[in-house]
Amino acid sequence: MKHIRTLSAGTLKKSAEKGGCGECQTSCQSACKTSCTVANQECENR
Amino acid sequence: MIHKFKIDDVRIVLDVNSGAVHSVDELVYDILEHYPSKNEGETIKLLEGKYKKDEIKDAIQEIKYLIDNEMLFSKDTYINNHDFINRKPVIKALCLHIAHDCNIRCEYCFASQGDFRGDRSLMSEDIGKKALDFLIENSGNRRNLEVDFFGGEPLLNFDVVKSLVEYGRKREKETNKRFRFTITTNAVLLNDEIIDYINENMDNIVLSIDGRKEINDKMRYAVNGEGTYDIIIPKIKKMVEVRKDKSYFVRGTFTKHNLDFAKDVLHLADLGFKNTSIEPVVAKPGESYALQEEDLPEIFKHYEELAREIIRREKSGKGFNFFHFMIDLEQGPCVIKRLTGCGAGSEYLAITPQGDIYPCHQFVGDEKFKIGNVLTGIENKELGLSFKNAHVYNKEKCKECWAKFYCSGGCHANAYNFNNDINIPYELGCEMEKKRIECSLYIKEKLNME
Numbered sequence: 001m002k003h004i005r006t007l008s009a010g011t012l013k014k015s016a017e018k019g020g021c022g023e024c025q026t027s028c029q030s031a032c033k034t035s036c037t038v039a040n041q042e043c044e045n046r
Numbered sequence: 047m048i049h050k051f052k053i054d055d056v057r058i059v060l061d062v063n064s065g066a067v068h069s070v071d072e073l074v075y076d077i078l079e080h081y082p083s084k085n086e087g088e089t090i091k092l093l094e095g096k097y098k099k100d101e102i103k104d105a106i107q108e109i110k111y112l113i114d115n116e117m118l119f120s121k122d123t124y125i126n127n128h129d130f131i132n133r134k135p136v137i138k139a140l141c142l143h144i145a146h147d148c149n150i151r152c153e154y155c156f157a158s159q160g161d162f163r164g165d166r167s168l169m170s171e172d173i174g175k176k177a178l179d180f181l182i183e184n185s186g187n188r189r190n191l192e193v194d195f196f197g198g199e200p201l202l203n204f205d206v207v208k209s210l211v212e213y214g215r216k217r218e219k220e221t222n223k224r225f226r227f228t229i230t231t232n233a234v235l236l237n238d239e240i241i242d243y244i245n246e247n248m249d250n251i252v253l254s255i256d257g258r259k260e261i262n263d264k265m266r267y268a269v270n271g272e273g274t275y276d277i278i279i280p281k282i283k284k285m286v287e288v289r290k291d292k293s294y295f296v297r298g299t300f301t302k303h304n305l306d307f308a309k310d311v312l313h314l315a316d317l318g319f320k321n322t323s324i325e326p327v328v329a330k331p332g333e334s335y336a337l338q339e340e341d342l343p344e345i346f347k348h349y350e351e352l353a354r355e356i357i358r359r360e361k362s363g364k365g366f367n368f369f370h371f372m373i374d375l376e377q378g379p380c381v382i383k384r385l386t387g388c389g390a391g392s393e394y395l396a397i398t399p400q401g402d403i404y405p406c407h408q409f410v411g412d413e414k415f416k417i418g419n420v421l422t423g424i425e426n427k428e429l430g431l432s433f434k435n436a437h438v439y440n441k442e443k444c445k446e447c448w449a450k451f452y453c454s455g456g457c458h459a460n461a462y463n464f465n466n467d468i469n470i471p472y473e474l475g476c477e478m479e480k481k482r483i484e485c486s487l488y489i490k491e492k493l494n495m496e
Contacts, residue, residue, distance in 0.1 A: 004070050004108050007058075007491060009066050010064030011065055011376060015382075016129075019129035020129055020133060020380050020383055020386075024383060026388065026394045028388050028390070028407075040374065041383070042378070042379070043377055043378065
């Protein structure tokens with residue numbers, strides 16, 4: 001493509017099929033104790 | 047739904063429902079102002095004065111390709127997802143308030159200088175063990191369990207911390223669970239022995255410091271009023287040095303007094319710390335240090351400046367992590383996690399020294415939010431259910447927000463503190479979170495361009 005460069009094709013649709021096993025870290029336990037940031041957590045069921 | 051934004055020479059288009067991220071030129075950026083709500087012919091007419099007709103047509107073809115392949119304007123199909131609707135959360139993480147007491151006084155402390163609006167107290171070994179048993183019993187098939195030793199200041203009750211780690215190791219063998227212990231400390235009581243113990247036994251360490259000496263000491267001071275910077279810096283350095291590649295965060299808070307908090311982040315990086323986090327204070331509007339809407343342009347400016355400096359340092363081999371700019375576009379959390387958020391009240395609970403159970407550390411001390419006690423179990427099941435249901439589809443403001451799969455509806459405690467309702471997000475927090483996501487994507491693209 002000439003006008004668009006895709007950085008990520010997106011993983012959300014595919015991730016919905018995995019069903020949310022819940023083994024991942026709880027977001028507040030990492031470094032934020034006062035604000036919620038979820039998108040930087042790692043999936044543990046890759 | 048899409049979101050597009052521009053920082054410097056970078057133009058990003060985010061497809062909200064698929065999570066696809068595209069870097070686009072000015073032409074595509076302009077086309078997306080109109081297309082596809084206006085058709086191709088109308089869009090060409092609107093832009094013909096600025097671009098050649100053939101170029102516009104070419105760019106629209108590229109946009110159409112992405113739409114056809116569900117990478118632009120893709121539909122939200124998750125609301126009816128079977129696993130989301132039928133999810134049965136189990137408890138997998140505890141914030142153990144090992145000490146409701148603190149050896150320093152922080153002006154902005156949400157824990158009311160460590161006592162959480164109650165008597166100063168320490169958790170007994172017996173209550174701590176009961177808490178770990180409670181976690182195991184309520185964790186279903188979940189193998190990885192997390193326990194954060196929190197306070198007040200947990201090092202004031204370090205013998206109990208050690209006993210509980212030992213007990214946890216014994217119980218995990220018996221039950222085929224795995225405990226991940228973490229500790230959040232102000233670092234004042236760190237010594238060689240404690241540093242070695244923590245390094246060996248904790249999966250992650252959060253070390254509190256606000257940045258530059260004058261900034262830290264204004265808000266974080268000892269009982270005698272003296273700032274803590276000079277006490278904690280050598281100790282944090284030692285801890286980080288011993289830590290090597292294992293996980294840690296040097297974490298602070300910024301307030302209205304240091305809207306130029308980017309300098310504090312860079313100060314921490316200059317001290318050699320590779321994993322940093324400086325978060326906006328959460329305070330009642332009347333407090334002198336509380337952030338207000340009028341501060342947003344200044345805060346945004348400093349987030350952008352920080353992003354630019356992080357790029358410069360990364361390129362020169364001096365890169366470091368800033369927690370709120372860390373984003374994984376390929377292997378981040380699944381969408382179900384993103385919909386349900388932090389899990390407070392349903393997967394994550396806080397336990398007081400007396401064994402009382404609250405949805406999270408931020409609610410401790412507010413009796414209305416007491417869910418039960420580790421000795422007697424969960425008594426207020428409805429409260430847990432209301433937290434479970436506080437997900438992005440039940441929050442009016444989140445439904446139409448482009449950032450919903452990144453912040454997952456934000457912090458329940460912030461929502462409650464500002465709007466008296468866990469389903470109405472804290473607006474100022476939302477605006478800052480959105481800016482941080484934009485900066486994260488900007489960094490990704492800038493580093494990708496090279």
